[in-house]
Amino acid sequence: MLEMHQIFARQKKMLFFLLAFCALGWGFTSFKTVFAGLIVGVLFGHYNFWILVRRMEKFDRALSEEKRAPGLGSGLRFASGFAAAAVALTWPTYFHLVSVVIGLMIPYVLLLVDRIVFHVKNQ
Amino acid sequence: MGLLAAAIAVGLGALGAGIGNGLIVSRTVEGIARQPEARGVLQTTMFIGVALVEALPIIAVVIAFIVMNKG
Numbered sequence: 001m002l003e004m005h006q007i008f009a010r011q012k013k014m015l016f017f018l019l020a021f022c023a024l025g026w027g028f029t030s031f032k033t034v035f036a037g038l039i040v041g042v043l044f045g046h047y048n049f050w051i052l053v054r055r056m057e058k059f060d061r062a063l064s065e066e067k068r069a070p071g072l073g074s075g076l077r078f079a080s081g082f083a084a085a086a087v088a089l090t091w092p093t094y095f096h097l098v099s100v101v102i103g104l105m106i107p108y109v110l111l112l113v114d115r116i117v118f119h120v121k122n123q
Numbered sequence: 124m125g126l127l128a129a130a131i132a133v134g135l136g137a138l139g140a141g142i143g144n145g146l147i148v149s150r151t152v153e154g155i156a157r158q159p160e161a162r163g164v165l166q167t168t169m170f171i172g173v174a175l176v177e178a179l180p181i182i183a184v185v186i187a188f189i190v191m192n193k194g
Contacts, residue, residue, distance in 0.1 A: 003167040048181070049174070056170050063155070072148070072173060074140060074180075078133075081181040085188045101185055108178045115171060 007114060008053050014110050015046055037088060037096035041103015044084035048077045049107045129187035136183030143176040 019039060026035035055073040062069045081104060088100040151169040155162050 003163060004170050007167070007170070052170070052174055052177075056166065056173075060166060063152070072144060074137075074144065074177060077177055078137070078181060078184045081184045082188055085185040089189070089192055097189070101182070104181065104185065105178060108174060111171065111174055 004053060004056060007111070008049065010114055011046070011049060011107060011110055014114075015042060015107065018042060018106065033092075033094060033096040034099045036094055037099030038103040038106075040087055040095055041084055041100040042106050043103075044080050044100075045104045045107040048080050048104075049111075051076055051080070125190050125193065129191040132183045132187040132190070133180075136180035136187075140177055140180040144173055147172040147176065 019042060022035045022039045022042070026032055026039065029035070051073050055070070058070050059072065084100055084104050085097070088095045088097040147169055151165050154165045158165075
């Protein structure tokens with residue numbers, strides 16, 4: 001459980017850096033819609049990740065108390081992806097759709113990179 | 124036609140995610156039952172597995188939504 005929280009904390013740290021970079025890009029470049037889309041996508045992606053961490057905790061608790069295990073919240077995560085796409089399609093003048101989708105997948109890419117770095121360091 | 128495409132995309136994506144998640148969770152619970160001391164490692168692996176398995180269906184849902192709105 002501790003390891004999962006450590007991964008989540010590292011993710012948060014990296015995402016704050018990314019959000020700061022996107023905010024700078026939004027403020028000082030002409031690609032405002034792209035960076036705004038990335039920010040929205042990253043926020044929704046991080047929300048997805050947070051839901052997963054919370055559900056895994058619940059799952060762990062249910063397992064240790066020998067209760068019926070709850071679901072992992074896949075539907076909620078799908079709905080959050082749906083909401084991100086809806087935001088981008090509703091306000092296309094503010095958010096670039098493709099960058100929202102890319103932003104949505106950034107936490108997963110960071111997770112993969114984090115694990116690769118972890119395995120390289122520990123071998 | 125757009126609706127049909129969206130339904131197929133979401134349906135197949137969710138089917139894949141369901142099978143993948145089911146396999147991951149069942150093997151993890153089995154592993155914890157066999158070796159309770161390896162619980163932390165197994166749960167971290169399960170967490171990463173579930174996160175990566177669900178990335179593709181989320182993309183499928185997003186694409187389905189876009190197709191549904193443009194079709």
